[in-house]
Amino acid sequence: MAKEIKGFIFDLDGVITDTAEYHYKSWQKLADEEDLFFDREVNEQLRGVSRMESMDIILDGQDVSDEQKKKWTDRKNEYYQVYLEEISKADILDDMEAKLNKLKAEGYKLAVGSSSRNARKVLKNLQITDIFDTIADGNSVENAKPAPDLFLHAAENLGLKPQECVVLEDAESGVEAALAANMKAVGVGPEGRVGKAHLVYADVDSIDFDEILKKL
Numbered sequence: 001m002a003k004e005i006k007g008f009i010f011d012l013d014g015v016i017t018d019t020a021e022y023h024y025k026s027w028q029k030l031a032d033e034e035d036l037f038f039d040r041e042v043n044e045q046l047r048g049v050s051r052m053e054s055m056d057i058i059l060d061g062q063d064v065s066d067e068q069k070k071k072w073t074d075r076k077n078e079y080y081q082v083y084l085e086e087i088s089k090a091d092i093l094d095d096m097e098a099k100l101n102k103l104k105a106e107g108y109k110l111a112v113g114s115s116s117r118n119a120r121k122v123l124k125n126l127q128i129t130d131i132f133d134t135i136a137d138g139n140s141v142e143n144a145k146p147a148p149d150l151f152l153h154a155a156e157n158l159g160l161k162p163q164e165c166v167v168l169e170d171a172e173s174g175v176e177a178a179l180a181a182n183m184k185a186v187g188v189g190p191e192g193r194v195g196k197a198h199l200v201y202a203d204v205d206s207i208d209f210d211e212i213l214k215k216l
C-alpha cells in the first residue's frame, strides 16, 4: 500500500513548530482585557480552527457585532505578530527539519496545509519555506478545516490524488479534514484529540516515517 503514497501534507501550528502556545497567549491577553472567559481548556477547541471561528468559540453564543469581532480578532492577531517576530530556526520542533529533508531526498512531494493566514511568515522565520513544493494556508480556500478543501487544494497543487497523500495534524478538526479529503491521517498528540487518525504519535519526536510508509 505504501507504494501509493507520493506526498505529505504538514499542518504547521503544533506539527512543525509550537506556535499553538503563542496563539493561546494572544487570545488569553485579549480575553483578559475584554473580560471574556478563556482558559487552556477552551483553547484546546481552537486548534486548527480559523481566526474568526476561534472568536465565535470564545464568545460561546454571546451577541457581539461583526464589527466588534473584527476589531478583537485584529487585535489578537497584532499580539500574535509580536510573538512571530521572535521565532527563528530554533523553534522548529525536534528533528522535524531533518525528517522533511529526508522525505524530500527520497522523492516525496511536500506541502504545508495550515489554517493560518500567518503561515508564510512563520515558515520564512523558521527558514524552511523552500523545502515545500506548495503552501496552502488560511488565504487559499474559503471553507476551513474540518472541511477537506485546504488539503484537497494542497494535493491538487502537488499534482497528486487525495489517496496518494498523508496528512500530519495535531488538531481534531485537521484529522477530520484529512479523512473527509479521503487522505491518510497521522495524528500528533493525545488519543483523545487525534485518535480518529489512521496512526497516532504522542509527539513530533516519535513520528516514524518508515513506519507510516509501511503501515498506511
Ligand code: BG6
Pocket (backbone or CB within 6 Å): 012, 013, 020, 023, 046, 047, 048, 049, 050, 051, 054, 077, 114, 115, 116, 117, 118, 119, 138, 171
Ligand atoms: C491554525 C491554528 O493553524 O491557524 C489556530 O491551529 C489558528 O489556532 C489558525 O486560529 C488561524 O491562524 P491565524 O494566524 O490566521 O490567526
Ligand code: MG
Pocket (backbone or CB within 6 Å): 011, 012, 013, 014, 015, 047, 048, 169, 170, 171, 174
Ligand atoms: Mg495545528
